[in-house]
Amino acid sequence: MKIxxxxxxxxxxxxxxxxxEILMSNGMGCIGCPSAQMESLEDAALIHGLDIKDLLEQLNKGLE
Structure with missing residues (x-):
């Protein structure tokens, strides 16, 4: 499955x-909060000012 x-x-x-580990190293330390269970990666990246393409690359590395 691709992210x-x-x-x-x-x-x-x-x-x-x-x-x-990947999300936290990119400054997304709130992965355990209740909103993370309903929030898309795109929304979270926007809130945290992260590059979504870079984040997707990191998260999908090795999943294919």
Whole structure:
């Protein structure tokens, strides 16, 4: 399964075992908050001022 900008953060954490470390290293320390269970990667990246393309590349590396 490929992670997209529309994938929910909670689902990303299930899809990629390294997602928590990747997201936190990019400044997204609130992955455990309740809104992360309903927030898309795109929304979270926008809020945190992150480059969505770079983040997607990191999260999808090794999943294909």
């Amino acid at each position: 997209t900008e529309k994938t929910i953060i909670g689902d990303i954490l299930k899809i990629n075992p390294n997602a928590a």
